[in-house]
Amino acid sequence: MKKKIALITGVTGQDGSYLSELLLSKNYVVYGLCRRVSYFNRNRIEHLRGNKRFKLVYGDLSDYTSLESIIKLSRPDEIYNLGAQSHVGHSFEIPEYTSEVTGLGSLRILEAMRFLGLKKTKFYQASTSELFGEKQKGINSFNEKSLMVPKSPYGVSKLYSYWITKVYREAYGLFACNGILFNHESPRRGETFVTRKITMFLAKKILGSKDILYLGNLNAKRDWGHAKDYTELQWKILQQSRADDYVIATGKTTSVRDFINECCKYLKIKIIWQGKGVNEKAYILNGKKKDLIIKVDKKYYRPLEIDYLRGNPQKALKKLNYKLKYNLKDLVKDMLDSDIKRFKKSM
Ligand code: NAP
Ligand code: F7E
Numbered sequence: 001m002k003k004k005i006a007l008i009t010g011v012t013g014q015d016g017s018y019l020s021e022l023l024l025s026k027n028y029v030v031y032g033l034c035r036r037v038s039y040f041n042r043n044r045i046e047h048l049r050g051n052k053r054f055k056l057v058y059g060d061l062s063d064y065t066s067l068e069s070i071i072k073l074s075r076p077d078e079i080y081n082l083g084a085q086s087h088v089g090h091s092f093e094i095p096e097y098t099s100e101v102t103g104l105g106s107l108r109i110l111e112a113m114r115f116l117g118l119k120k121t122k123f124y125q126a127s128t129s130e131l132f133g134e135k136q137k138g139i140n141s142f143n144e145k146s147l148m149v150p151k152s153p154y155g156v157s158k159l160y161s162y163w164i165t166k167v168y169r170e171a172y173g174l175f176a177c178n179g180i181l182f183n184h185e186s187p188r189r190g191e192t193f194v195t196r197k198i199t200m201f202l203a204k205k206i207l208g209s210k211d212i213l214y215l216g217n218l219n220a221k222r223d224w225g226h227a228k229d230y231t232e233l234q235w236k237i238l239q240q241s242r243a244d245d246y247v248i249a250t251g252k253t254t255s256v257r258d259f260i261n262e263c264c265k266y267l268k269i270k271i272i273w274q275g276k277g278v279n280e281k282a283y284i285l286n287g288k289k290k291d292l293i294i295k296v297d298k299k300y301y302r303p304l305e306i307d308y309l310r311g312n313p314q315k316a317l318k319k320l321n322y323k324l325k326y327n328l329k330d331l332v333k334d335m336l337d338s339d340i341k342r343f344k345k346s347m
Contacts, residue, residue: 249311
């Protein structure tokens, strides 16, 4: 039987690496689009390099020609567009670049598919809970029908990609889907996202570090799931007989502060919080001693913040017939165990 071929943009990222593993385990040939950078950016996929079915190709979401030639070369059955400038905070500093890559990147792929006449190729767009924006009156959780009011250049760029995916589905009959994913984390999460900043810091702390962690808005609430569950769902979305859009979430929401509390609980660290707003601080209790470990730094505040995100994954879990394997406790354990192991090795 002919092996299925997948093309993944963002293959060097958190999701790209898990999705590559999953597809290779299902006997796919996987083409991964990598951009040329001056540093080594392939740590997350290094272990896959020996696999003959795993092929890396240079390209960039801002460069139509490279996308068209990679699609021509690979003739994929499935395209997963995971590449993006994916940091919400940084999107305020580089809004134009974010729009170029995170917004127009999807259009370039869809145009190449249309131009090359790839009617049977399925397309997955990595949409996001950042589309929903602020908490809306009377709305406790967001689903596929909720109003979308993004609050950052990143969110606005993703909204463009979300809509252009739907438009190409309707206008040209392409099998084009949106996975509207809420935050998902893992030991491979980028080191500047809040959960990973926290687990790396606490892992170092219990190994003796004297550092202090500086964070922004501790009250922000996010619906945090595990990237392994969510990448499996990305694949499932493209295995359906009809192209559609799905919210992927856990249905639970937790503040940044409570994420830290959950980590401390797992590590059996006694933590107390004192003060409010920019003056809030966290201390570890060591017998009668109180060691300062966390402070707020305004530099991590965003010009506009989304305080509350919680998804309703009912449609996805039912239609895709899936039960999430990880809850928040499992996620915290997985991330902390992995960071502790990594830092122990380097000591
Ligand atoms: P990530 O770890 O930040 O990975 C982003 C990937 O995009 C990296 O491989 C990066 O390559 C690549 N990339 C950046 N600019 C590019 C460009 N100009 N051309 C081609 N590739 C480029 O992101 P992730 O957490 O895996 O998320 C995957 C996707 O889902 C992203 O689109 C993100 O916006 C979206 N999303 C993520 C979440 C989440 O909570 N993780 C939730 C909803 C949606 P380098 O390695 O070279 O930087
Ligand atoms: O922030 C607050 C911050 O950067 C989460 C991306 O994958 O998920 C991610 O976007 C919350 C925010 O993720 C710090 O203000 C406090 O309220 O980890 P984050 P994000 O912005 O939710 C969505 C779904 C995506 O689509 C994105 O691609 O934590 N926060 N203190 C902080 N955030 C960071 N990064 N650093 C802090 O020090």
